[in-house]
Amino acid sequence: MRKSIRNNSFLYGIICLYRYVRYRRQYDRLDKDLNILDIRQTLDYLATHEVSLARFGDSELRMLFKKYSIGFQEYDPRLATRLHEIVDNPRNSEVLMVALPHYLVGTEDAKFDIKTAWWSMLTHNYSSIRQNLNPNLTYLDAEVSRTYSEYRDSAITAKAYAVFKKIWQNKKVLIVEGDKTRMGIGNDLFAGAADLKRILVPRENAFERYEQIKQLVEEKDAEYKFDLVIAAIGPTATVLAYDLSPQIQVLDLGHLDIQYEYYRRHSKKMTQIKGKYTNEVNMTADDIYRNDDEYLSQIIGRVE
Template sequence: MNPKLYFYYWYIRTMPLRKQFFFPKVLGIEETISEIVNHKKSISRFGDGEFRLVLPNENLKFQEENQKLTERLKEVLTSNLENHIVAIPESFHSVKAFKLNVKYWWMNFMNKFGNQLSPYFNKKKKYGNAFISRFYLDYKDKRKVENTVTRLKKIWDKKDVLIVEGEFSRLGIGNDLFDNSTSLQRIICPSKNAFSRYNEILEQTKKLGENKLILIALGPTATILSYDLAQAGFWAVDIGHVDIEYMWYLENAEHKIPVKYRLVNESIGQTIIDLPENLEETYNRSIVYKISE
């Protein structure tokens, strides 16, 4: 059967299931970035991984199930701070902008988990768009991507930046993504089960993040960390995956290819991730604190 015909056949057959799910309102990518830039709002992003951890008996390759983590994610998801945005996938509101296989994937996810997640959403609330950092690969129309990248770079333009990331994430290494920042430092965290070191991560981020824009790429831990930092008066943006998406954009990738110098959980056939000498020196110089597993 033609893939498009199969999709619409499947769409009609599963319609009764979708009618039970409340579709929350989600801002566009541009609107979400504008809230961050113009109002210095922090943001916590929920993707399929964070939602799986909210539900019982689910876990991720890089973050084992943890009851405290689950409770904290629920707290963030239902929070309502003035200086903080809760962001969820655009696909929870509409899948029309996405490629066919992506539409199918998200609709299948919502059919499976939507009814369990519905109680956590506020019908009167507009959520931020979690795809501010997944702006390229899954979309059919790529014409807005360059503009999105320009808008994203305004977040850290002429800012002193502290990146809190997992080992081997290496945001901005080997590309120009953060070249317009004033300065850039890093806290390196465990690449797996980072939440087990959460107290130390939070303490050091507060200590080293004074008067800085804090960018976080740390899976579900980033979702919680951004929220806690916002409560404490810091400006923290959960921006995980933005660097990978940017590299795919530069490579004109059509699927999730490996990215040099980084560990990419979603790609197959990962290449060597050792840094060349010149980049290793730049990277090591930017590290101000390292938290071991």
């Protein structure tokens, strides 16, 4: 249905105009309530502040507002409660920054299809946004790990990867990721890290194993003394960053690696990357990294 509408340029244009008119009516009020740094300000902030990052993308926001499941995480009332806790009881900003999509207050830098999707999202959830989000906080931009697919200016993506590579330059890094996500395998995203280890967790419904995941990360951090943890496990990463931020820097960076693959390939759309799983595009049958020695040597723990 959506595809047929998009193929009808006149009808699609009318729908987009309707979304924009409704969005503008509500944006003028919401912009005064929320302080969300734009993508450039967010990158500058992360480059100069050693803080943890907990991101609320559209999926996490919808879980705040209603019983909402996503492709790799079924709705869990315990998860929804934890997400509310992060918003309602924020950490000190010197320890943790919460990130919301800057699209809630402006879509000027976004690609057109991203703009229209967020115009619709905002108009359908305006009351929930006002009721659930704290207007007294400063937020970063949650799309910081998805810049290639979402922002028009390629310079933003170039800057994003330069900033992140510098953050983990010469650091001991632990990646907590879904099975077969394989961040940094087959590319140079973490080439500058002093050491790289991995904990693999279920790529679907990871929150069901949250306590085991958290405990294992804490045990391995005590053993290896990591400088930085990078989590790519959907909404579970948001909670993990919040819980561990008082003791170690945790960056919730789902999609960062797969976006880097698209960026390197100059991909026009999301596509399959051999040997890597993402919830948006399933992994191909060609699992080329299954027996990769470098990858296997980095795995120091698993949660099944």
